[in-house]
Amino acid sequence: MKFMIYGALIALLTITTSFVISETDENEGYKIGDVATDFSLKGIDDKMHALSDFKEAKGFIVIFTCNHCPYAKMYEDRIIALQSEFEPKGYPVIAINPNDPKAMPSDSFKNMKKRAKEKSFNFHYLFDDGQKIYPQYGATKTPHVFLLDKERVVKYIGAIDDNARDAGAVKERFLANAINALMDGKEINPKVTKAIGCSIKSK
Amino acid sequence: MVKHLFNMRSFSLKAQFILVLFICLTVNSSAQDKVKVYAKFKTFEAEHLQQLDTNKTYVINFWATWCVPCVKELPYFEALQNKYKDKDVEILLVSLDLVSQMESKLIPFIKKNKLNTQVVLLTDGQVNNWIDLIDPSWSGAIPATLVIKGGQRIFYEKQYHSLAELEKDVINI
Numbered sequence: 001m002k003f004m005i006y007g008a009l010i011a012l013l014t015i016t017t018s019f020v021i022s023e024t025d026e027n028e029g030y031k032i033g034d035v036a037t038d039f040s041l042k043g044i045d046d047k048m049h050a051l052s053d054f055k056e057a058k059g060f061i062v063i064f065t066c067n068h069c070p071y072a073k074m075y076e077d078r079i080i081a082l083q084s085e086f087e088p089k090g091y092p093v094i095a096i097n098p099n100d101p102k103a104m105p106s107d108s109f110k111n112m113k114k115r116a117k118e119k120s121f122n123f124h125y126l127f128d129d130g131q132k133i134y135p136q137y138g139a140t141k142t143p144h145v146f147l148l149d150k151e152r153v154v155k156y157i158g159a160i161d162d163n164a165r166d167a168g169a170v171k172e173r174f175l176a177n178a179i180n181a182l183m184d185g186k187e188i189n190p191k192v193t194k195a196i197g198c199s200i201k202s203k
Numbered sequence: 204m205v206k207h208l209f210n211m212r213s214f215s216l217k218a219q220f221i222l223v224l225f226i227c228l229t230v231n232s233s234a235q236d237k238v239k240v241y242a243k244f245k246t247f248e249a250e251h252l253q254q255l256d257t258n259k260t261y262v263i264n265f266w267a268t269w270c271v272p273c274v275k276e277l278p279y280f281e282a283l284q285n286k287y288k289d290k291d292v293e294i295l296l297v298s299l300d301l302v303s304q305m306e307s308k309l310i311p312f313i314k315k316n317k318l319n320t321q322v323v324l325l326t327d328g329q330v331n332n333w334i335d336l337i338d339p340s341w342s343g344a345i346p347a348t349l350v351i352k353g354g355q356r357i358f359y360e361k362q363y364h365s366l367a368e369l370e371k372d373v374i375n376i
Contacts, residue, residue, distance in 0.1 A: 070269045070301075104271070140360070141344035159343075163328040165301055174331075194334040196299055199272060199344040199362070 029138010032191045036152045039133045041096065041126035044113045049126055051152060058090030059182060062146040064139040066097045067115045068106040069198035072142045074164050076119050082175065083123040091179050093123035098134035103201035134200060141197030147178050155182055158193035234317050238305060240324045244333035247325050251295060259291045261351040262373050267299045268312045272362040273346040282366045284320040294320050299345060302326045352376065
Protein backbone atom coordinates (compact mmCIF):
# COMPACT_ATOMS: atom_id res chain seq x y z
CA MET A 1 0.00 0.00 0.00
CA LYS A 2 2.74 2.36 1.07
CA PHE A 3 4.60 1.43 -2.08
CA MET A 4 1.59 2.33 -4.22
CA ILE A 5 1.27 5.75 -2.60
CA TYR A 6 4.94 6.46 -3.24
CA GLY A 7 4.48 5.29 -6.82
CA ALA A 8 1.52 7.57 -7.32
CA LEU A 9 3.41 10.48 -5.78
CA ILE A 10 6.39 9.94 -8.05
CA ALA A 11 4.11 9.68 -11.08
CA LEU A 12 2.36 12.89 -10.09
CA LEU A 13 5.66 14.65 -9.56
CA THR A 14 6.91 13.50 -12.96
CA ILE A 15 3.77 14.77 -14.68
CA THR A 16 4.02 18.13 -12.92
CA THR A 17 7.71 18.49 -13.71
CA SER A 18 7.36 17.57 -17.36
CA PHE A 19 4.48 20.01 -17.68
CA VAL A 20 6.58 22.82 -16.22
CA ILE A 21 9.53 21.99 -18.48
CA SER A 22 7.48 21.86 -21.66
CA GLU A 23 5.84 25.15 -20.79
CA THR A 24 9.21 26.83 -20.22
CA ASP A 25 10.52 25.45 -23.50
CA GLU A 26 7.60 26.89 -25.37
CA ASN A 27 8.18 30.33 -23.93
CA GLU A 28 11.91 30.58 -24.05
CA GLY A 29 13.06 28.44 -26.94
CA TYR A 30 15.65 25.72 -26.91
CA LYS A 31 17.92 24.82 -24.07
CA ILE A 32 21.14 22.83 -24.32
CA GLY A 33 20.23 19.21 -25.05
CA ASP A 34 16.91 19.93 -26.78
CA VAL A 35 16.37 18.62 -30.29
CA ALA A 36 15.99 21.55 -32.68
CA THR A 37 13.37 21.52 -35.39
CA ASP A 38 14.27 21.04 -39.02
CA PHE A 39 12.83 23.52 -41.50
CA SER A 40 12.41 24.21 -45.16
CA LEU A 41 13.38 27.77 -45.94
CA LYS A 42 14.18 29.59 -49.13
CA GLY A 43 17.80 30.56 -49.63
CA ILE A 44 19.31 33.39 -51.65
CA ASP A 45 19.84 30.79 -54.42
CA ASP A 46 16.00 30.66 -54.69
CA LYS A 47 16.03 27.02 -53.60
CA MET A 48 14.44 25.53 -50.51
CA HIS A 49 16.85 24.19 -47.90
CA ALA A 50 16.37 21.81 -44.98
CA LEU A 51 18.94 20.58 -42.48
CA SER A 52 18.10 17.03 -43.61
CA ASP A 53 19.39 17.95 -47.09
CA PHE A 54 22.93 18.09 -45.71
CA LYS A 55 23.55 14.36 -45.82
CA GLU A 56 27.27 14.61 -45.08
CA ALA A 57 26.98 17.10 -42.23
CA LYS A 58 28.25 16.19 -38.78
CA GLY A 59 26.45 19.17 -37.32
CA PHE A 60 25.09 22.61 -38.10
CA ILE A 61 26.06 26.16 -37.24
CA VAL A 62 22.67 27.88 -37.30
CA ILE A 63 23.07 31.66 -37.06
CA PHE A 64 20.13 34.03 -36.94
CA THR A 65 21.43 37.18 -38.57
CA CYS A 66 20.29 39.90 -40.93
CA ASN A 67 21.30 42.69 -43.29
CA HIS A 68 20.62 45.86 -41.34
CA CYS A 69 21.91 45.26 -37.80
CA PRO A 70 25.34 46.80 -37.15
CA TYR A 71 26.20 43.94 -34.80
CA ALA A 72 25.29 41.44 -37.51
CA LYS A 73 27.42 43.40 -39.98
CA MET A 74 30.39 43.39 -37.60
CA TYR A 75 30.26 39.60 -37.75
CA GLU A 76 29.82 39.11 -41.52
CA ASP A 77 33.53 38.58 -42.18
CA ARG A 78 33.82 36.30 -39.16
CA ILE A 79 30.84 34.21 -40.36
CA ILE A 80 32.48 33.88 -43.77
CA ALA A 81 35.67 32.71 -42.01
CA LEU A 82 33.69 30.20 -39.91
CA GLN A 83 32.15 28.69 -43.06
CA SER A 84 35.62 28.42 -44.67
CA GLU A 85 37.03 26.79 -41.55
CA PHE A 86 34.24 24.42 -40.53
CA GLU A 87 32.19 23.55 -43.61
CA PRO A 88 35.02 21.30 -44.92
CA LYS A 89 35.02 19.61 -41.50
CA GLY A 90 31.31 18.81 -41.76
CA TYR A 91 29.82 21.82 -39.96
CA PRO A 92 28.16 24.15 -42.48
CA VAL A 93 26.96 27.63 -41.52
CA ILE A 94 23.21 28.02 -42.05
CA ALA A 95 22.40 31.71 -41.66
CA ILE A 96 18.74 32.64 -41.25
CA ASN A 97 17.26 36.12 -41.49
CA PRO A 98 14.38 36.17 -38.97
CA ASN A 99 13.19 39.73 -39.49
CA ASP A 100 9.89 40.75 -41.03
CA PRO A 101 10.69 43.06 -43.98
CA LYS A 102 7.43 44.92 -43.27
CA ALA A 103 9.01 46.03 -40.00
CA MET A 104 12.53 46.37 -41.42
CA PRO A 105 12.56 46.89 -45.22
CA SER A 106 16.34 46.55 -45.45
CA ASP A 107 15.93 42.91 -44.38
CA SER A 108 13.85 41.94 -47.41
CA PHE A 109 14.69 38.83 -49.41
CA LYS A 110 15.83 41.04 -52.27
CA ASN A 111 18.20 42.90 -49.95
CA MET A 112 19.51 39.61 -48.56
CA LYS A 113 20.61 38.69 -52.10
CA LYS A 114 22.12 42.14 -52.56
CA ARG A 115 24.09 42.00 -49.31
CA ALA A 116 25.27 38.44 -50.00
CA LYS A 117 26.57 39.51 -53.40
CA GLU A 118 28.32 42.61 -52.02
CA LYS A 119 30.06 40.60 -49.31
CA SER A 120 30.48 37.36 -51.34
CA PHE A 121 28.76 35.23 -48.70
CA ASN A 122 30.08 31.68 -48.93
CA PHE A 123 27.37 30.27 -46.64
CA HIS A 124 23.68 29.48 -47.00
CA TYR A 125 21.55 32.49 -46.21
CA LEU A 126 17.90 31.59 -45.71
CA PHE A 127 14.79 33.65 -45.10
CA ASP A 128 12.44 32.81 -42.21
CA ASP A 129 9.46 33.89 -44.28
CA GLY A 130 6.45 34.19 -41.98
CA GLN A 131 8.70 34.06 -38.88
CA LYS A 132 7.81 30.48 -37.98
CA ILE A 133 11.28 29.19 -37.15
CA TYR A 134 13.07 31.72 -34.96
CA PRO A 135 10.46 31.61 -32.14
CA GLN A 136 10.88 27.82 -31.92
CA TYR A 137 14.61 28.22 -31.52
CA GLY A 138 14.10 31.06 -29.09
CA ALA A 139 16.30 33.45 -31.01
CA THR A 140 15.82 36.96 -29.64
CA LYS A 141 18.39 38.94 -31.54
CA THR A 142 20.79 39.08 -34.44
CA PRO A 143 23.32 37.58 -34.45
CA HIS A 144 22.26 34.61 -32.32
CA VAL A 145 23.97 31.23 -32.73
CA PHE A 146 22.68 27.68 -32.19
CA LEU A 147 25.22 24.90 -32.69
CA LEU A 148 23.55 21.57 -33.42
CA ASP A 149 25.04 18.11 -33.72
CA LYS A 150 24.15 15.63 -36.46
CA GLU A 151 20.91 14.65 -34.67
CA ARG A 152 20.02 18.35 -34.30
CA VAL A 153 20.67 18.28 -30.55
CA VAL A 154 21.46 21.80 -29.34
CA LYS A 155 25.06 21.88 -28.09
CA TYR A 156 25.84 25.58 -27.79
CA ILE A 157 23.78 28.80 -27.75
CA GLY A 158 24.89 32.40 -27.90
CA ALA A 159 27.65 34.53 -29.26
CA ILE A 160 30.27 33.89 -31.96
CA ASP A 161 33.07 35.22 -29.76
CA ASP A 162 33.69 37.54 -26.83
CA ASN A 163 34.14 40.80 -28.72
CA ALA A 164 31.64 41.95 -31.33
CA ARG A 165 33.07 45.40 -31.74
CA ASP A 166 36.69 44.49 -32.31
CA ALA A 167 37.63 41.24 -34.04
CA GLY A 168 41.26 41.96 -33.24
CA ALA A 169 40.58 42.07 -29.50
CA VAL A 170 38.82 38.70 -29.33
CA LYS A 171 40.18 36.55 -26.51
CA GLU A 172 37.76 33.63 -26.70
CA ARG A 173 36.23 32.23 -29.88
CA PHE A 174 33.21 30.72 -28.08
CA LEU A 175 31.60 29.16 -31.15
CA ALA A 176 34.81 27.85 -32.77
CA ASN A 177 35.87 26.39 -29.41
CA ALA A 178 32.46 24.73 -29.04
CA ILE A 179 32.68 23.15 -32.52
CA ASN A 180 36.22 21.93 -31.88
CA ALA A 181 35.14 20.42 -28.55
CA LEU A 182 32.16 18.78 -30.25
CA MET A 183 34.42 17.30 -32.95
CA ASP A 184 36.84 16.01 -30.32
CA GLY A 185 34.05 14.59 -28.17
CA LYS A 186 35.01 16.91 -25.34
CA GLU A 187 32.84 18.90 -22.95
CA ILE A 188 31.79 22.26 -24.38
CA ASN A 189 32.56 25.12 -22.02
CA PRO A 190 30.86 27.59 -21.94
CA LYS A 191 27.68 26.14 -23.44
CA VAL A 192 25.73 29.39 -23.29
CA THR A 193 27.07 32.91 -23.81
CA LYS A 194 25.52 36.30 -24.34
CA ALA A 195 26.12 39.28 -26.58
CA ILE A 196 24.47 42.54 -27.49
CA GLY A 197 22.39 42.32 -30.61
CA CYS A 198 19.47 43.85 -32.48
CA SER A 199 16.06 42.65 -31.37
CA ILE A 200 14.23 40.59 -33.99
CA LYS A 201 11.75 42.76 -35.86
CA SER A 202 8.08 41.82 -36.19
CA LYS A 203 5.03 43.75 -37.34
CA MET B 204 22.04 80.07 20.28
CA VAL B 205 22.78 76.50 19.35
CA LYS B 206 19.49 76.32 17.60
CA HIS B 207 20.25 79.53 15.79
CA LEU B 208 23.64 78.24 14.63
CA PHE B 209 22.03 75.08 13.42
CA ASN B 210 19.52 77.06 11.42
CA MET B 211 22.26 79.18 9.92
CA ARG B 212 24.14 76.09 8.91
CA SER B 213 21.10 74.45 7.45
CA PHE B 214 20.29 77.66 5.62
CA SER B 215 23.74 77.80 4.10
CA LEU B 216 23.51 74.11 3.18
CA LYS B 217 20.17 74.78 1.59
CA ALA B 218 21.58 77.72 -0.33
CA GLN B 219 24.45 75.59 -1.53
CA PHE B 220 22.06 72.87 -2.54
CA ILE B 221 19.90 75.31 -4.47
CA LEU B 222 22.99 76.74 -6.14
CA VAL B 223 24.20 73.28 -7.16
CA LEU B 224 20.73 72.40 -8.36
CA PHE B 225 20.59 75.61 -10.34
CA ILE B 226 23.94 74.85 -11.99
CA CYS B 227 22.81 71.32 -12.75
CA LEU B 228 19.57 72.57 -14.28
CA THR B 229 21.40 75.17 -16.34
CA VAL B 230 23.79 72.52 -17.63
CA ASN B 231 20.93 70.12 -18.29
CA SER B 232 18.74 72.60 -20.05
CA SER B 233 20.82 72.30 -23.18
CA ALA B 234 21.65 68.94 -24.74
CA GLN B 235 24.91 67.28 -23.72
CA ASP B 236 27.90 67.98 -25.92
CA LYS B 237 30.12 65.53 -24.04
CA VAL B 238 29.39 61.94 -23.13
CA LYS B 239 31.07 60.05 -20.33
CA VAL B 240 32.66 56.87 -21.64
CA TYR B 241 32.88 53.71 -19.54
CA ALA B 242 35.43 51.32 -21.01
CA LYS B 243 35.01 48.99 -18.03
CA PHE B 244 31.68 47.68 -16.81
CA LYS B 245 32.97 47.68 -13.21
CA THR B 246 33.31 51.48 -13.27
CA PHE B 247 29.86 51.89 -14.77
CA GLU B 248 28.43 49.53 -12.15
CA ALA B 249 30.11 51.37 -9.28
CA GLU B 250 28.83 54.73 -10.44
CA HIS B 251 25.35 53.88 -11.60
CA LEU B 252 24.17 50.60 -10.09
CA GLN B 253 25.61 50.56 -6.59
CA GLN B 254 25.04 52.52 -3.39
CA LEU B 255 21.85 54.00 -4.75
CA ASP B 256 19.37 56.11 -2.84
CA THR B 257 16.57 53.74 -1.80
CA ASN B 258 14.04 56.58 -1.93
CA LYS B 259 14.65 57.10 -5.63
CA THR B 260 13.61 55.28 -8.76
CA TYR B 261 16.39 54.71 -11.27
CA VAL B 262 15.46 54.00 -14.87
CA ILE B 263 18.38 52.74 -16.96
CA ASN B 264 17.74 52.27 -20.66
CA PHE B 265 20.17 50.43 -22.96
CA TRP B 266 20.10 51.70 -26.52
CA ALA B 267 22.15 52.76 -29.53
CA THR B 268 21.72 55.32 -32.31
CA TRP B 269 21.68 52.50 -34.88
CA CYS B 270 18.91 50.59 -33.06
CA VAL B 271 15.64 51.57 -34.72
CA PRO B 272 13.23 50.47 -31.96
CA CYS B 273 15.48 52.14 -29.37
CA VAL B 274 15.35 55.45 -31.20
CA LYS B 275 11.58 55.11 -31.58
CA GLU B 276 11.04 54.71 -27.84
CA LEU B 277 13.46 57.49 -26.78
CA PRO B 278 10.77 60.22 -26.83
CA TYR B 279 8.89 58.34 -24.07
CA PHE B 280 12.02 58.35 -21.89
CA GLU B 281 12.41 62.07 -22.59
CA ALA B 282 8.77 62.60 -21.66
CA LEU B 283 9.28 60.54 -18.50
CA GLN B 284 12.30 62.66 -17.63
CA ASN B 285 10.35 65.89 -18.11
CA LYS B 286 7.36 64.67 -16.14
CA TYR B 287 9.20 63.16 -13.17
CA LYS B 288 12.46 65.06 -12.89
CA ASP B 289 11.35 66.69 -9.63
CA LYS B 290 9.96 63.47 -8.23
CA ASP B 291 12.97 61.37 -7.28
CA VAL B 292 13.14 59.61 -10.62
CA GLU B 293 16.52 59.45 -12.35
CA ILE B 294 16.76 58.36 -15.93
CA LEU B 295 19.96 57.27 -17.61
CA LEU B 296 20.37 56.41 -21.27
CA VAL B 297 23.24 53.95 -21.68
CA SER B 298 24.41 54.03 -25.27
CA LEU B 299 26.06 50.92 -26.70
CA ASP B 300 27.30 52.75 -29.76
CA LEU B 301 30.87 52.24 -30.92
CA VAL B 302 33.35 54.56 -29.24
CA SER B 303 34.69 55.40 -32.70
CA GLN B 304 31.25 56.82 -33.55
CA MET B 305 30.85 58.96 -30.45
CA GLU B 306 31.83 62.21 -32.16
CA SER B 307 30.40 61.37 -35.58
CA LYS B 308 27.07 59.79 -34.58
CA LEU B 309 26.20 59.82 -30.88
CA ILE B 310 26.84 63.46 -29.95
CA PRO B 311 25.24 64.84 -33.15
CA PHE B 312 22.24 62.58 -32.40
CA ILE B 313 21.92 63.98 -28.86
CA LYS B 314 22.13 67.55 -30.16
CA LYS B 315 19.79 67.05 -33.08
CA ASN B 316 17.13 65.48 -30.90
CA LYS B 317 17.81 67.92 -28.05
CA LEU B 318 17.95 65.10 -25.51
CA ASN B 319 17.66 66.33 -21.95
CA THR B 320 18.08 62.92 -20.41
CA GLN B 321 21.61 62.03 -19.33
CA VAL B 322 23.49 59.86 -21.83
CA VAL B 323 26.59 57.78 -21.08
CA LEU B 324 28.51 55.45 -23.36
CA LEU B 325 29.36 51.91 -22.24
CA THR B 326 32.05 50.42 -24.46
CA ASP B 327 33.18 47.36 -22.48
CA GLY B 328 33.43 44.78 -25.26
CA GLN B 329 33.54 41.77 -22.91
CA VAL B 330 29.76 41.74 -23.05
CA ASN B 331 29.31 38.11 -22.03
CA ASN B 332 30.87 39.02 -18.69
CA TRP B 333 28.44 41.80 -17.83
CA ILE B 334 25.05 41.10 -19.44
CA ASP B 335 24.06 38.79 -16.58
CA LEU B 336 25.10 41.45 -14.07
CA ILE B 337 22.41 43.74 -15.48
CA ASP B 338 19.91 40.89 -15.39
CA PRO B 339 20.29 37.13 -15.90
CA SER B 340 17.15 37.10 -18.07
CA TRP B 341 18.62 39.58 -20.57
CA SER B 342 19.39 37.91 -23.89
CA GLY B 343 21.44 40.91 -25.01
CA ALA B 344 18.85 42.34 -27.39
CA ILE B 345 18.22 46.06 -27.21
CA PRO B 346 16.21 48.07 -26.33
CA ALA B 347 16.24 46.93 -22.73
CA THR B 348 15.38 48.78 -19.53
CA LEU B 349 16.41 48.21 -15.92
CA VAL B 350 14.44 49.79 -13.10
CA ILE B 351 15.91 50.02 -9.62
CA LYS B 352 13.52 51.14 -6.91
CA GLY B 353 14.06 50.83 -3.19
CA GLY B 354 16.86 48.34 -3.77
CA GLN B 355 14.63 46.16 -5.96
CA ARG B 356 15.58 45.53 -9.57
CA ILE B 357 13.10 44.93 -12.35
CA PHE B 358 14.21 44.24 -15.90
CA TYR B 359 12.34 44.61 -19.18
CA GLU B 360 13.61 43.38 -22.55
CA LYS B 361 11.12 45.20 -24.74
CA GLN B 362 10.27 48.31 -26.71
CA TYR B 363 7.89 50.93 -25.34
CA HIS B 364 5.17 52.39 -27.54
CA SER B 365 3.82 55.12 -25.26
CA LEU B 366 4.61 57.14 -22.15
CA ALA B 367 1.69 55.43 -20.39
CA GLU B 368 3.18 52.00 -21.09
CA LEU B 369 6.55 53.13 -19.74
CA GLU B 370 4.99 54.74 -16.64
CA LYS B 371 3.12 51.51 -15.93
CA ASP B 372 6.43 49.60 -15.82
CA VAL B 373 8.66 52.08 -14.04
CA ILE B 374 6.50 54.39 -11.92
CA ASN B 375 3.39 52.47 -10.95
CA ILE B 376 5.18 49.42 -9.65
